[in-house]
Amino acid sequence: MRTLLFALLTILSFHVSVGQGLTDDMKDTEDQLRASTKQINQFFRRFNGEEDETGKRYYPTDKRYRDASLRRKYVPVLFDTQTSQIDGTSAKEFVKIITDKKSPAFLDFHTDDWFAEVSATFKYKGRSITGTLYMKLQPQGQGYEWIIQDVAFSQFNKWFDKVSGSDKQFLHPMSHELDFMTLRKALDKQKHAEQYTPDAYTPDYLSIFLYELNQGNLTFVSAKNTAFHFFAIDGYYFSITNFNRPGYNSGWLISSLVPLANEDQKQQMKDYIYRKD
Template sequence: MIKQVLLISGIFIFLAIQPLSAQIITDNQRVEEQLLASTKQLNQFFSRFNGEEDTRGREFEPDDRQYRNSRLRKRYLSILFDEENAGFSESLFQEFVDRVTSDADPVFLSLRSDNWFAVVNTTFAYKGKSVPLTLYMQIQQEGLGYEWVISDLSFEPYKSLFNKQRGQTKEFLHPMSHELDFMNLRKAMVKNGSPESYTLADFKPDFLTLFLYEVKMGHLVFETVNRVNFHFFTVDGWYFSLSNFNRPGYNTGWLISDLLKINAQQKQDLLKLLYDKN
């Protein structure tokens, strides 16, 4: 009798454990699949965009039939877009995919590609306060390799620092100042004055040089990087940007968050907007 009770109890315990174990295995598999599907690194995005890696992270050799296969790329490209906040239509997405996977003229990405750059939103300490400062980074060749370099920046305190006066309100040096040995330069070189008013008509301040000087002098002190985005003009007639999404599910990591079809003028306008030059 006792043996029967123990046997029956054991069966119940076994049956109770079975679904739990299966659930744990299923959950682990789901987490693993999500991690594999996530495009965690920028290099991984490039490989998947180019059809050089599958969704499980396995790289294809160049002699593999699947390497850069256009049909495979069309399937992989669909997981490289932000599906939750896409601000573009299905038809635009399909047109872009057809363009970059064209058999006659396919487009592949490379770290050494032209017409792409990073926008790095940072925080610096400046005059006793933590302030936002945007750096624009791009890849350049250096020796036998490549490196990221700062190409430009946007910093609110610099924007109004050299607001040059125009028209009748503009300060100027009299055309006969040479007869005074330019001693009237004194009025141009005063603290809180407007020395930029005495420069060439096409003068444009070099904010990058000013930034580097202030960093070297300790006036600007780096604190942290807050956000990074990548902007691509590598596909002729198109623009897209990458953002990093850290969220549950399969649609995570580096994903295309913006997609636009643009002409030459729209490209220039968009570059001005992105570089905060308007």
């Protein structure tokens, strides 16, 4: 009898222990899910101080709406602290600037200078290629819509490898006296006719993309990765990336932060992102 009673108590104790462990694990998982910034809209709210640590929304009528102390506590949590190389001093200065009580800085989903970079897979004439679509919001009727602002394809780059130096061909400056008959030789079987264009010429890849898509040569397969680039905070550029991993530091987080001293540096950064450099 004593042996049976001991066994029953042991089994009961085991189940209580396991049950308590599961409860703790579930609570920890729930806390992680609440801490994770799962949506872009949520990132905006947390950056602006329109949501607390538990996910509770704040509205303009709430006392803590866009509260500076809340933002100073919350914005640092929006940085990727596991893989990014963001300088800690720069991050602290950034948080200090955007939470300044006299002139705080916020993000506006509809009007700010920000855009998406979408890496995608396509089929081009039967074979798989990758490309990048740059997406931006624009007003549409009573609301907004995402539009394709630009594209980048290595496949397109190969078509426009502009020749320079001694290998560059040219049309003789007296070609006009021959009614430009020299064009026949210049353009016959030419793979790089762009060498006859102005030095400042740059191909319009978006138009090429749309043409190939409309002709059925290019078909969309799937989107692979997305990043968002922000130039909305004066003097800074930052990007956010989705980190799908366990723990509290997950979801949409600031993955890079770069101080910008002037408009030239801002344009240089945009050219780099759009692969225009």
